[in-house]
Amino acid sequence: GAGVSQSPSNKVTEKGKDVELRCDPISGHTALYWYRQSLGQGLEFLIYFQGNSAPDKSGLPSDRFSAERTGGSVSTLTIQRTQQEDSAVYLCASSLLAGVQETQYFGPGTRLLVL
Amino acid sequence: GDSVTQMEGPVTLSEEACLTINCTYTATGYPSLFWYVQYPGEGLQLLLKATKADDKGSNKGFEATYRKETTSFHLEKGSVQVSDSAVYFCALSDSGGSNYKLTFGKGTLLTVNP
Numbered sequence: 001g002a003g004v005s006q007s008p009s010n011k012v013t014e015k016g017k018d019v020e021l022r023c024d025p026i027s028g029h030t031a032l033y034w035y036r037q038s039l040g041q042g043l044e045f046l047i048y049f050q051g052n053s054a055p056d057k058s059g060l061p062s063d064r065f066s067a068e069r070t071g072g073s074v075s076t077l078t079i080q081r082t083q084q085e086d087s088a089v090y091l092c093a094s095s096l097l098a099g100v101q102e103t104q105y106f107g108p109g110t111r112l113l114v115l
Numbered sequence: 116g117d118s119v120t121q122m123e124g125p126v127t128l129s130e131e132a133c134l135t136i137n138c139t140y141t142a143t144g145y146p147s148l149f150w151y152v153q154y155p156g157e158g159l160q161l162l163l164k165a166t167k168a169d170d171k172g173s174n175k176g177f178e179a180t181y182r183k184e185t186t187s188f189h190l191e192k193g194s195v196q197v198s199d200s201a202v203y204f205c206a207l208s209d210s211g212g213s214n215y216k217l218t219f220g221k222g223t224l225l226t227v228n229p
Contacts, residue, residue, distance in 0.1 A: 098215035
């Protein structure tokens, strides 16, 4: 079946602009996650959704970052007033359920470059 | 808090050589342990996992054993191939309140030469 998909695959934007990144999880997966992969910080957790609710937003780096999930499916990560330090690969993952033994399946990522 | 430490690369091997990538962890609960692989230009893929102490995960000739006494989950393969060239990430998810969150090591780049 289809895996996790993300769009766009690449995004170049100017400092100060807003960007939206989209994630389509595997059908039927209730849990969805956003991570960020950057050279200096490695892979960092950003936010977790269970259904449409986000019980844990603790990894969002600032209030310029927000995310939502609708219909228990598609999620959008929005970065307002982008800064150069936001440049990274943003990864989305989903799992059937949330829990310590669950496997998270990752999408190919969106590579964001802020000029 | 939880953390994962894996050997820094890059690691360069010849085809058919033996591979070990060390991974140790710190966790407050009873974690599950994972190895993910990222091939050039692709996303993260689960390679193998182990959910309790003494479990061995295996896939594609790779193995890793969950060692609670040494808090380790070293990745091994007896004979690597050029197609194994990739970045390997060790990760854990811990029991307790944040059991959905993966904590990753910094990754180890493996290059296998023919």
